[in-house]
Amino acid sequence: MSARTFTQSTTASKAYELVSALQRRFVNGLESLAESLNTPQPFQAVEWLRDEGRHGGGIRFETADGALFGRGSVNVSQVHYDDDASKKLGSASAISTIIHPSHPLAPSVHIHISWTEMKDGNGYWRMMADLNPSIENPAATGRFLTALEEAAPEKYTIGKAQGERYFYIPALERHRGVAHFYLESYRTDDAKADARLAKKLGKAAIDTYLSILHDTLSLAADATNLQQRTQLDYHTLYFFQVLTLDRGTTSGLLIHDQNDVGIMGSLPAKVDKLLLQSWVARLPAPQNELLEGLIAALPESSVCLVDEAVKTKLAAVIRQHYKTHPEAIAMQASGDVVPPTVKNHC
Numbered sequence: 001m002s003a004r005t006f007t008q009s010t011t012a013s014k015a016y017e018l019v020s021a022l023q024r025r026f027v028n029g030l031e032s033l034a035e036s037l038n039t040p041q042p043f044q045a046v047e048w049l050r051d052e053g054r055h056g057g058g059i060r061f062e063t064a065d066g067a068l069f070g071r072g073s074v075n076v077s078q079v080h081y082d083d084d085a086s087k088k089l090g091s092a093s094a095i096s097t098i099i100h101p102s103h104p105l106a107p108s109v110h111i112h113i114s115w116t117e118m119k120d121g122n123g124y125w126r127m128m129a130d131l132n133p134s135i136e137n138p139a140a141t142g143r144f145l146t147a148l149e150e151a152a153p154e155k156y157t158i159g160k161a162q163g164e165r166y167f168y169i170p171a172l173e174r175h176r177g178v179a180h181f182y183l184e185s186y187r188t189d190d191a192k193a194d195a196r197l198a199k200k201l202g203k204a205a206i207d208t209y210l211s212i213l214h215d216t217l218s219l220a221a222d223a224t225n226l227q228q229r230t231q232l233d234y235h236t237l238y239f240f241q242v243l244t245l246d247r248g249t250t251s252g253l254l255i256h257d258q259n260d261v262g263i264m265g266s267l268p269a270k271v272d273k274l275l276l277q278s279w280v281a282r283l284p285a286p287q288n289e290l291l292e293g294l295i296a297a298l299p300e301s302s303v304c305l306v307d308e309a310v311k312t313k314l315a316a317v318i319r320q321h322y323k324t325h326p327e328a329i330a331m332q333a334s335g336d337v338v339p340p341t342v343k344n345h346c
Helices: 010-036 138-151 156-166 191-219 225-244 247-255 260-266 273-282 287-296 308-324 326-331 341-345
Strands: 044-049 056-064 069-080 089-101 108-118 123-132 179-186 270-272 303-305
Touching: 010 069, 010 089, 010 108, 010 191, 056 260, 069 260, 089 191, 089 260, 108 191, 123 138, 123 156, 123 191, 138 156, 138 179, 138 191, 156 179, 179 191, 225 270, 225 273, 225 287, 247 260, 247 308, 260 308, 270 273, 273 287, 287 308, 287 326, 308 326
Parallel strands: none
Antiparallel strands: 044 056, 056 069, 069 089, 089 108, 108 123, 123 179, 270 303
């Protein structure tokens, strides 16, 4: 059996240790929370290999269809090209996680922290955190934003502005989520301070989310039909944003096809096909064609389960779309800086 390898870069190795520690912190916290609420729901480890492990890979902890979490994925990866002199990219080490709780009053969360290092030794951080409630609790929104501001006081204003820009959905004239933070290609002359900021921001987002989740679920009554309907609508919007606008998801799919289920781990369990169909006419060409293809890949029902087989079909639709319309990648979300993620891997 092939084994996963790791980069020889000291800096990248430390970055991998950082994101792995955040992964352990989050998974342990989520499992402990489930136990404390008498709804135990373990996360299962799944390893994937890039080129049979020669160029690294990753391990994700995932759960699905439980009393507490409808979908959950906490993925850490390190892809490297130590043995390939033709690549400018040395390595990319990242944690990318999304949690979709089952109860409509409990918000989803997305967190991404990564270090990208080129062969010449230069590198940069990406830091993202956003709270995604189906039904907003303004107090929880405030807590999450305050935690991010305390973790990154000097970068909070720009991080919040970039996050709000990135997660805006022009076709629907609204944002995905209510609290956003995004720093792209971040580096200063103090590499240790940069790493501390990445760690501090990740811990703040994780710990605050766990606290919000505990407080929400400790008091929540059984969900009403209206709350469940509102959650389905929001999860459909989340699906729409991820697959038509999210640059990170698309880049991952275009770079390789060895972790499609993991890359699609951010998708919620169920979406409303009819609602998606109502949005096709709002999209400019050729993205309207992309949405039509995504809808065609869903099951033949109005409320569609997004399982692993469906995720594989969706990934194929996205790859074919950007092969046919490579110019459409420019229509995806961005902050002030557009990272050359796909180009780095070529």
